[in-house]
Every structure is written in structure tokens, then in C-alpha cells.
Amino acid sequence: MLPLTWPAPAPAAPPPADRAAVAIDRDGGTFVSWRRFGSDPADAGFDVYRDGTLVSTQRGTSFFDAGAPPHARYSVAPAGVSARDAAPARSFADHLDIPLQIPEGGTTPSGETYTYSANDVSVGDLDADGRYEYVVKWDPSNSKDNSQPGYTGNAVVDAYEADGTRLWRIDLGRNIRAGAHYTQFQVYDYDGDGRDEVAMKTADGTVDGAGTPIGDAEADHRNADGFVLEGPEFLTVFDGATGAARHTTDFIPPRGDLADWGDDTGNRADRFLAATAQIGGEPALIEARGYYTRTVVTAWSFGDGTLQPLWTFDSDVAGEQYAGQGNHNLSVADVDEDGNDEIVYGAMALDDTGKPLWNTGFGHGDALHVGDFAPDRPGQEVFKVDEDETQPGSWLADAATGEVLWQTAPAGDNGRGVAGDIWADNPGAEHWSAAEPQLRDSAGNEIGPRPESMNFLVWWDGDTTRELLDDTHVDEYSPDGEQRVQDFEGVASNNGTKATPALSADLMGDWREEVVYRTTDSSALRVFSTTEPTDVSLPSLMEDRQYRQAVAWQNTAYNQPPHPSFDLASRAGR
Numbered sequence: 001m002l003p004l005t006w007p008a009p010a011p012a013a014p015p016p017a018d019r020a021a022v023a024i025d026r027d028g029g030t031f032v033s034w035r036r037f038g039s040d041p042a043d044a045g046f047d048v049y050r051d052g053t054l055v056s057t058q059r060g061t062s063f064f065d066a067g068a069p070p071h072a073r074y075s076v077a078p079a080g081v082s083a084r085d086a087a088p089a090r091s092f093a094d095h096l097d098i099p100l101q102i103p104e105g106g107t108t109p110s111g112e113t114y115t116y117s118a119n120d121v122s123v124g125d126l127d128a129d130g131r132y133e134y135v136v137k138w139d140p141s142n143s144k145d146n147s148q149p150g151y152t153g154n155a156v157v158d159a160y161e162a163d164g165t166r167l168w169r170i171d172l173g174r175n176i177r178a179g180a181h182y183t184q185f186q187v188y189d190y191d192g193d194g195r196d197e198v199a200m201k202t203a204d205g206t207v208d209g210a211g212t213p214i215g216d217a218e219a220d221h222r223n224a225d226g227f228v229l230e231g232p233e234f235l236t237v238f239d240g241a242t243g244a245a246r247h248t249t250d251f252i253p254p255r256g257d258l259a260d261w262g263d264d265t266g267n268r269a270d271r272f273l274a275a276t277a278q279i280g281g282e283p284a285l286i287e288a289r290g291y292y293t294r295t296v297v298t299a300w301s302f303g304d305g306t307l308q309p310l311w312t313f314d315s316d317v318a319g320e321q322y323a324g325q326g327n328h329n330l331s332v333a334d335v336d337e338d339g340n341d342e343i344v345y346g347a348m349a350l351d352d353t354g355k356p357l358w359n360t361g362f363g364h365g366d367a368l369h370v371g372d373f374a375p376d377r378p379g380q381e382v383f384k385v386d387e388d389e390t391q392p393g394s395w396l397a398d399a400a401t402g403e404v405l406w407q408t409a410p411a412g413d414n415g416r417g418v419a420g421d422i423w424a425d426n427p428g429a430e431h432w433s434a435a436e437p438q439l440r441d442s443a444g445n446e447i448g449p450r451p452e453s454m455n456f457l458v459w460w461d462g463d464t465t466r467e468l469l470d471d472t473h474v475d476e477y478s479p480d481g482e483q484r485v486q487d488f489e490g491v492a493s494n495n496g497t498k499a500t501p502a503l504s505a506d507l508m509g510d511w512r513e514e515v516v517y518r519t520t521d522s523s524a525l526r527v528f529s530t531t532e533p534t535d536v537s538l539p540s541l542m543e544d545r546q547y548r549q550a551v552a553w554q555n556t557a558y559n560q561p562p563h564p565s566f567d568l569a570s571r572a573g574r
Contacts, residue, residue, distance in 0.1 A: 045079035099164030124196030126240030168209025168243025184274035209243015262293035291326025311354030358402025371563030374442035385417035406444030411435030462534030491517035
């Protein structure tokens with residue numbers, strides 16, 4: 001089916017200028033798919049070449065070449081373009097492995113040895129070669145939650161080409177503790193030069209990708225419990241191609257008095273979130289500290305090659321009603337449709353000016369989703385779960401106003417919740433959480449049993465509903481129970497019981513999403529791409545700004561799946 005109106009209301013900078021074609025071996029032939037651009041005519045056709053010979057012209061973005069010979073090479077071009085100018089397809093069988101270089105382990109001052117495994121991943125066109133590179137955070141085996149004492153190994157961040165060529169390695173050093181809440185890394189083109197940068201919090205002893213230390217290389221600010229509760233804190237933007245530090249400045253806000261954040265141990269002071277948003281018509285880096293009590297959010301510009309604060313929101317200044325409203329994650333969306341993005345910070349939202357937009361007052365939670373979940377009403381919605389036993393277990397609100405559309409009964413610490421269109425028999429999205437056994441529609445009505453999976457979502461098969469992505473498998477929802485769609489072999493999920501992929505995003509091929517895991521021994525990233533046939537043809541989801549920014553913040557603390565700014569079924573005419 002041909003796409004309807006495009007681009008989406010919130011267009012992003014275009015993804016890499018490459019059709020990202022893939023040719024994947026499967027039983028009986030080869031599955032070929034490629035990227036449609038938003039700038040392509042709605043009736044555009046595409047020629048598929050096998051070993052330089054035209055084998056098909058398609059109006060969609062996928063083709064199954066039945067009976068294709070082994071080791072054939074494919075290329076794709078808009079109809080009428082010669083074979084020599086067609087974009088070559090990346091060929092693989094079942095999955096694409098990206099070799100990794102595992103950092104050497106070490107020993108802490110207390111004598112504990114540690115090793116490394118690959119953890120969260122993000123992507124960007126770091127070197128302007130027209131394809132995505134992969135940025136990998138390495139997690140030491142002794143990484144810690146903020147509440148846990150003990151030394152950790154250094155957090156390490158690498159960048160790789162898809163063939164396994166390592167572009168650089170950044171060692172964050174002994175003064176950045178390793179764990180899910182300390183290092184949120186953003187990959188995005190902040191200065192508009194066509195190459196993505198990498199931004200993250202740094203400290204004395206961080207060594208950039210060129211081997212240059214930041215701050216005092218000899219400083220050790222760790223206390224006897226392994227916490228880093230003193231010493232300078234920095235924010236650095238690194239060159240995407242080389243890993244060299246381009247600009248470093250003081251992190252806003254400083255930790256100051258630990259008690260201002262809710263305790264004197266650093267558990268609450270060292271809770272960090274990060275994202276990317278469009279502010280004033282330009283990309284901005286969002287850095288945040290605190291969500292249990294005090295909350296501070298700062299927007300940064302990098303347009304001229306230096307980090308400059310645009311605004312800072314502080315709940316101590318804005319009012320105590322804004323304290324304690326944040327999640328272990330955040331979302332970014334143009335909820336008021338003014339062309340700039342708002343920060344949905346758990347139970348509250350900040351306008352693109354940094355001023356409060358709305359606040360439900362429902363407090364902290366673990367899961368958050370923002371998207372067009374109710375396509376029969378204007379704008380987008382926010383679905384969230386809560387921890388407070390006096391607050392709703394879950395709720396759906398208007399993303400522009402914070403008006404609560406429906407809520408469920410208080411349920412204590414409701415740790416899981418998901419919103420997404422997983423059932424074609426119900427228009428719009430479905431909503432469910434760990435607090436109750438029901439699946440609800442966008443009006444809050446109970447419409448059937450909830451799935452057992454309460455984790456990620458993925459567009460995997462050929463229709464416009466999403467599948468359930470949990471741990472290392474994909475399932476399809478049915479009121480009669482989930483049906484297994486695919487098991488991913490030889491890989492491991494990340495982040496303990498969260499069991500999340502390293503990354504889930506539309507990275508290559510047609511509009512559907514890829515899933516990235518680490519292999520069980522962390523010797524490679526393993527990228528899986530669907531080979532299911534489809535008659536739906538849409539431009540890359542990465543052309544939707546909200547979706548692209550969700551891929552950027554996906555690695556932040558408790559990872560959440562990306563949602564576009566639109567209802568995909570409506571966009572596809574389903």
C-alpha cells in the first residue's frame with residue numbers, strides 16, 4: 001500500500017542519504033528491502049537488480065526473490081536509474097554481526113576483579129559516509145545501582161562501523177561510576193554539519209577518543225564505598241568521527257549539598273537523564289538531574305561548536321509541586337504542535353521554553369510512553385505507571401494539557417506498563433501494566449486480557465500493528481495468548497530483569513524496525529532484520545523527529561521503546 005501524506009508533522013533531519021538496502025537469505029530465496037525517503041513521489045517505483053540484471057520493479061519497499069542463487073549481489077534504485085548508479089544492498093544470512101573489541105577488565109582498589117559486556121547502543125552517521133555507525137556502552141561486571149556501595153570498573157564507550165572497524169574508544173575514568181543511572185549518552189547532529197556528535201557527562205580523568213585526558217588525569221574522587229560525591233563534574237561533546245573532545249564545560253546543575261536532592265548518600269543526587277529536543281528551531285541537548293525529589297533540567301545549544309545553556313528548570317525555584325514527579329526515563333515530543341519540542345518528565349511536562357506546561361502531581365514511576373495512542377482525538381497522549389500507593393496505578397493523559405483521560409486504581413509500586421497498537425481488532429493503541437490483568441483501549445475500557453510481555457514493542461511482521469519484544473524473542477498478541485513469532489539465537493538481553501535489547505530502531509531496509517543485541521560473549525553486536533513480506537510502504541521512521549529523538553534517548557536509565565508522532569495504521573491507510 002502506498003503511503004499517505006508525508007513527511008510527518010515533526011520532520012527530522014533526514015536519515016543517512018542511503019537506501020540502506022538489505023538482502024537477507026531465507027528459505028527458498030532472498031528477501032530484499034530498502035528505505036523509502038519522504039521526498040520520494042507517492043507513486044515512485046524501485047528497480048531491484050541481481051548481479052547487475054534487473055529482476056523486478058516494485059512500488060513498495062520489499063521484494064522476495066524466489067529461487068535466487070546463493071551469494072547473489074543486489075542493488076536498488078528508483079525506477080529508471082541505471083544499474084551502475086543503484087545503491088548496493090548489504091547482504092547477510094539471518095543476521096548481521098558487527099565485531100566488537102572487548103575492553104580489558106581490571107581490579108578495583110578493594111581487590112575485586114571485573115570484566116566487560118556490551119550494554120546499551122545508539123546510532124548516528126558519525127563520519128558522513130551515508131550510513132549509521134554504532135555507539136556502544138561497555139558495562140563492567142561490577143556496575144552498581146546508585147543505592148549500592150562498592151567500587152565499579154570504568155564506563156567505556158566505543159564507536160564502530162557496521163563492518164566492525166572501531167573508530168574510537170572513550171574511557172570515562174574512575175570518577176564516573178558505572179551503572180544504568182550515571183551515563184546517558186546522546187548521539188545526534190547538534191551543529192548541523194551533517195555528522196552526528198556524541199555527548200555525555202564526564203569528569204577528571206575521562207580520556208577522549210584521541211587519548212587526551214579531561215581535567216586532572218590523576219585525581220581520584222571516590223570515597224571508601226566507591227561513590228563519587230565530590231570533585232568537578234563536566235559535560236562534553238565529542239567529535240563523532242574521532243571521539244576527540246570538541247568542547248567541555250561545567251555540568252549544570254552541580255551536585256552541591258547532597259541533602260538538597262533527598263538524602264546524604266548520593267543515591268538521589270546522582271540520578272541522571274538525557275535526551276535531545278528541538279528548541280528554537282535547532283537541536284538541543286537535554287541534561288537532567290534528580291527525579292525523586294528535586295528536579296533540574298537544562299537545555300544546551302551546540303550550534304556554534306560550544307556548549308551554551310539555553311535555559312534551566314529547577315523545581316526548587318518553580319515550586320515544590322514540581323518536585324518528585326520524574327521517572328527513570330523521559331520522553332520528547334512536540335505536544336503543542338508549535339514546531340518545538342516539550343520534555344515529558346514523568347508526571348509533568350516542560351514547554352520548549354523551560355517553563356512548566358502541566359503537572360498531574362502523580363509522582364515517580366518506572367515506565368512512560370508518548371505517542372498518538374488515540375487517533376480519534378487530536379494530538380498525542382501520555383501513558384505512565386506510578387509507584388505511590390496513594391496515586392493511580394496507571395493513567396492516560398492529553399500530552400498537550402496534562403488532562404487525565406482515565407486512570408486505574410492505586411496499586412503500590414507498579415513497575416511495568418506499555419502503550420502501543422498491538423491488536424488490529426481494536427482501533428488505536430492498547431494499554432496495560434503489571435498492576436492489573438486487563439488490556440485497556442484508549443478510552444480506558446477493559447477489552448481483554450493483557451499480554452504477559454510488558455517490555456518493548458517492535459514492528460516486525462507485515463501489518464501495521466506492533467509485536468511484543470521481550471528479552472530475546474518476538475511474540476504477537478492475541479486475546480487467546482501470545483504466539484511466538486521469532487526467537488533470536490546466540491544473544492543476550494541487557495539490564496538484568498529489564499531484559500531490554502541493546503537497541504531497537506528502524507536502522508536499515510524498509511520502514512520496519514531492527515533489533516540489536518550483544519552476542520552471549522559480547523564479541524559482536526548482532527542485528528536482526530525482518531524477512532516477513534509486507535504490502536505496507538512508508539518512509540523510514542527515522543524521518544519522524546519524535547521517533548529519531550526517541551532512538552537517541554532510548555539508552556537513558558530504564559530503556560523504553562520508541563514511538564513516532566503519528567498513528568502508523570492511519571498513516572498507512574489501514
